[in-house]
Amino acid sequence: xxxxxxxxxSETARMFVRKCxxxxxxSGVEFLEASNGVEALEILECWGGDLIVSDLYMxxxxxxxxxxxxxxxxxFKKLPILVVTSARTPAKEAELIGLxxxxxxxxxxxxxxxxxxxxxxx
Amino acid sequence: MIDAGGEWLAGTQGKVxxxxxxxxxxxxxxxxxxxxxxxxxxxxxxxxxxxxxLRSAYKWVWGAVNLQEPYQGRLCVIYxxxxxRHIVSAVYGGAEEEIYAKRIADALGELTNTAAGVLxxxxxxxxxxxxxxxxxxxxxxxxxxxxxxYVFQTDSEEKLVAGVRLAG
Numbered sequence: 001x002x003x004x005x006x007x008x009x010s011e012t013a014r015m016f017v018r019k020c021x022x023x024x025x026x027s028g029v030e031f032l033e034a035s036n037g038v039e040a041l042e043i044l045e046c047w048g049g050d051l052i053v054s055d056l057y058m059x060x061x062x063x064x065x066x067x068x069x070x071x072x073x074x075x076f077k078k079l080p081i082l083v084v085t086s087a088r089t090p091a092k093e094a095e096l097i098g099l100x101x102x103x104x105x106x107x108x109x110x111x112x113x114x115x116x117x118x119x120x121x122x
Numbered sequence: 123m124i125d126a127g128g129e130w131l132a133g134t135q136g137k138v139x140x141x142x143x144x145x146x147x148x149x150x151x152x153x154x155x156x157x158x159x160x161x162x163x164x165x166x167x168x169x170x171x172x173x174x175x176l177r178s179a180y181k182w183v184w185g186a187v188n189l190q191e192p193y194q195g196r197l198c199v200i201y202x203x204x205x206x207r208h209i210v211s212a213v214y215g216g217a218e219e220e221i222y223a224k225r226i227a228d229a230l231g232e233l234t235n236t237a238a239g240v241l242x243x244x245x246x247x248x249x250x251x252x253x254x255x256x257x258x259x260x261x262x263x264x265x266x267x268x269x270x271x272y273v274f275q276t277d278s279e280e281k282l283v284a285g286v287r288l289a290g
Contacts, residue, residue, distance in 0.1 A: 009256075012213060012229040016161060019215070057235075057256060086239025092251045106243070107236040108160035 002122060003030045003047060007040035007066065008055040008084075016109070017053055017084060023111040026118050037061025041069055049079065051122050056085040056096075064099060071100035080121035084109050141245060141288065143270070150272050150284055153241035154199070157233055158276075162212040165277040173271035173283045177263055180204075180281075184264045185230035187238040188255035192246060195288040197238045198264055199230070205280040206230060231257030241286075 004021070006014045014033045021029075032047060034040035036058040044052070052070065056063035063083055070076045081101045085092070088106035096104050103117045141149075151168055158164045180202035189195040201209065210229040211221050235257045242252040269285035276282070 010228055010232040010235070011225065012210075012232040016213065016232075057254060059256065086235050087242075087252055087254060088239070089243060089246060089251050091249050095251070107239055108157055110160060 001028060001030050002050040003032060004051045004053060004122075005032045005034060005040055005043050005049045006053045007034040007037060007058065007063070009035050009058045010055075011035075013055060013084075013107070020109050020111045020114050021053075021118065024115040024118055026122065029122075037063065037066035037069070040066055044070070044076070044079075052079060052081045054081065054083055056083060056087055064096075067096070067099045067101055082117060082121060145245075146270065146286065146288065147272060149241050149244040150197075150286055151274075152244060153197075153237045154274060154284055156240050157237040158209070161233060161236065162209050164209055164212055166274045166282075167277075169273040169275040169281065171273050171281070173266075173273050173285075176273065176281055176283065181261075182263050183226070183230065183261045184259065185227075185234035186258045186260075186264060187231075187234050188258075189238060189242060189252070189288070190255055191253045192250060193242065193252070193288050195286065196269070197234060197241060198266065198269065198285040199234050199237060200264060200266075200283040200285065201230070202281065203261075205276070205282055208278070208280065209233070209276075227259040230259050237284075245288075 006017050008014045018031050032043050034043055038061045054063040054066055067081055083096050083101045083104045086107040088104055093104040102121055105113055155166050158166050182200050183203055183206045184198055184200040186198040206226055210226045211218050213229050214220055238254050246252050266285045269287045272284045274282050
């Protein structure tokens with residue numbers, strides 16, 4: 001079973017992303033939730049993962065640092081990272097892709113926006 | 123800050139740009155509509171009622187986000203308690219029994235955070251980036267000093283108020 005780690009400090013945002021992914025057709029997947037980058041890294045190290053979905057602004061460790069820490073490890077070089085953020089602009093997207101994110105979506109995310117990204121990443 | 127000509131002065135990457143009251147009103151309306159339709163399946167329409175007249179009619183709860191760069195300001199969305207409960211329930215798929223105080227606060231914060239992102243995506247210059255603070259929530263009427271207030275009505279005729287302060 002594939003494992004998706006959703007990192008966002010908002011319980012509502014995590015629930016909403018999960019719901020949109022299910023509506024977008026992602027099935028047979030285990031969702032693990034983290035409320036910041038530190039928790040997401042711990043889950044990834046402990047359980048592994050097939051996709052990281054991360055917010056940008058989180059306490060303790062934000063999404064940018066999470067991407068850096070993941071990409072710093074050889075074993076996670078190819079792990080897909082999707083950033084879902086309220087601060088998406090073309091310039092920010094380019095910056096995040098440059099850091100190692102595979103895709104960036106703006107909030108509010110929707111099943112129709114997620115579907116092609118999931119098809120490519122998962 | 124608002125100048126004598128009725129335009130908001132806002133900074134972006136060291137350059138001051140002008141955002142007219144009409145542009146700001148349109149951007150706030152779009153931001154809230156996209157957010158509430160996208161997350162709660164609630165349609166919003168701008169309402170002509172004055173926020174000041176509503177203030178004493180309800181018990182209020184609110185979510186707010188500070189705008190940090192390139193604008194310094196604040197977006198606050200203020201709801202009658204019952205309206206907040208209905209909207210959060212809709213976000214969570216209509217399960218009223220699962221809507222408790224902590225979840226309402228979290229959802230109001232996320233709705234405001236999302237709306238603030240949509241708002242700024244319409245106000246930053248091409249090629250620009252922006253940043254937001256972490257969401258805050260509370261009960262009672264918040265400090266709206268210096269904010270322009272916009273009243274909205276949901277498709278079930280419930281009111282909510284958005285307040286925006288924008289400065290460079």
